Amino acid sequence: MSKSSEPGGRLETLLKFLERDPNNLSLMTDIVDAALQQQAPEVARDILDRYASKAALPEREQNLRGLALLQLGDFENGARAFQDLLSNGSDDPSLRFNLAWCLASLHQPGEALALLREPDFVALPQAAALYVHLLHDLGRIEDALPEAKRLVDMHPDHRGLLAAASMVGIDSEDLQFAALCAQRAPGHPDALSTLGTIALSEDRGPDAAAFFGQALEKDPQSPRAIIGMGLTEMLNGRHAQAAADIERGATIFGDHLGSWVAAGWAYIFVGDLAQARRCFETALAIDHNFGETYGSLAVLDLMEGRIEEARREAQTARRLNAESFSAALANAMLLSSNGKPDQARAILDRALHTPLDSSGRTIAQSLARHGLSL
Numbered sequence: 001m002s003k004s005s006e007p008g009g010r011l012e013t014l015l016k017f018l019e020r021d022p023n024n025l026s027l028m029t030d031i032v033d034a035a036l037q038q039q040a041p042e043v044a045r046d047i048l049d050r051y052a053s054k055a056a057l058p059e060r061e062q063n064l065r066g067l068a069l070l071q072l073g074d075f076e077n078g079a080r081a082f083q084d085l086l087s088n089g090s091d092d093p094s095l096r097f098n099l100a101w102c103l104a105s106l107h108q109p110g111e112a113l114a115l116l117r118e119p120d121f122v123a124l125p126q127a128a129a130l131y132v133h134l135l136h137d138l139g140r141i142e143d144a145l146p147e148a149k150r151l152v153d154m155h156p157d158h159r160g161l162l163a164a165a166s167m168v169g170i171d172s173e174d175l176q177f178a179a180l181c182a183q184r185a186p187g188h189p190d191a192l193s194t195l196g197t198i199a200l201s202e203d204r205g206p207d208a209a210a211f212f213g214q215a216l217e218k219d220p221q222s223p224r225a226i227i228g229m230g231l232t233e234m235l236n237g238r239h240a241q242a243a244a245d246i247e248r249g250a251t252i253f254g255d256h257l258g259s260w261v262a263a264g265w266a267y268i269f270v271g272d273l274a275q276a277r278r279c280f281e282t283a284l285a286i287d288h289n290f291g292e293t294y295g296s297l298a299v300l301d302l303m304e305g306r307i308e309e310a311r312r313e314a315q316t317a318r319r320l321n322a323e324s325f326s327a328a329l330a331n332a333m334l335l336s337s338n339g340k341p342d343q344a345r346a347i348l349d350r351a352l353h354t355p356l357d358s359s360g361r362t363i364a365q366s367l368a369r370h371g372l373s374l
Contacts, residue, residue, distance in 0.1 A: 041071035075102040093120040097127040125158035132164040163190035189219040223252040239269035291317040295326025
């Protein structure tokens with residue numbers, strides 16, 4: 001194969017031709033096609049801007065400009081480009097998908113979800129995957145699970161859809177469906193995180209660490225994998241590293257309540273109550289109606305001698321969630337500590353390391369198992 005026939009060589013050759021014929025619009029389009037094929041979106045964008053300075057961009061070139069902007073991560077201008085095309089009457093599913101992707105990347109999941117239609121899911125499995133992601137991100141788990149199952153049946157081999165469906169299965173506590181989807185998406189970082197979460201739930205710490213480690217190799221910024229690795233470290237008693245990793249993942253996630261609460265507990269295990277309080281208060285700022293946050297704060301207040309605050313928070317936790325683990329622990333500590341912080345700390349330390357049942361699982365291990373789904 002000659003150098004000029006290779007993707008990079010072809011782009012270089014076309015650019016040299018353009019130097020000799022700077023007004024050749026057809027040649028500019030060929031350069032844009034070659035640039036996008038070679039993952040050189042900045043070249044595509046610049047050439048299209050040059051084209052637009054000489055003539056109005058045809059519909060195809062407008063779409064190519066949107067694709068170049070999308071590859072560059074300029075989602076705002078990319079969204080404008082795709083919206084303009086749709087406003088001109090186009091009904092192409094790929095345009096709606098690309099616009100929805102830009103809006104999702106701009107943290108506008110509701111607007112992105114409203115764009116997608118059934119024909120898009122039929123034509124484009126990636127649109128189906130995005131739809132499942134958006135339902136999940138919007139907290140519509142009851143809608144996301146049946147839709148994920150339906151769309152996986154429609155596109156049974158699409159790794160992105162299967163990986164997205166596996167995460168919905170985890171958060172819906174349908175572990176059988178989650179595992180099935182993750183196993184059919186080998187190597188996808190979200191699927192690996194799903195398998196790690198399942199291993200963690202089954203107290204298979206080494207397997208969990210291996211899955212999360214593989215996920216992080218593929219996507220070092222995956223919040224689920226970072227938190228999962230932190231929870232695995234918590235399971236193994238490496239609380240300082242666990243706290244740092246869980247908080248880092250929680251920061252990337254932003255509004256995942258369970259990860260902030262888990263980070264707070266990891267700091268409690270380390271003995272850093274100030275950092276624990278900061279994590280719990282972050283969770284409280286995200287959602288004032290999450291019982292485990294109040295129960296966790298009640299435990300913390302007991303350890304610091306704030307008895308009345310602890311009573312109020314434990315009552316609130318029970319009202320919001322009658323089965324709240326942290327509320328039950330706070331109540332037990334209230335009854336046993338006689339309002340003495342040192343005694344409360346001793347009770348908590350024993351509770352964290354005392355097996356809950358015949359399996360030998362401790363409270364600390366149970367926190368680790370559920371940290372990704374609280």
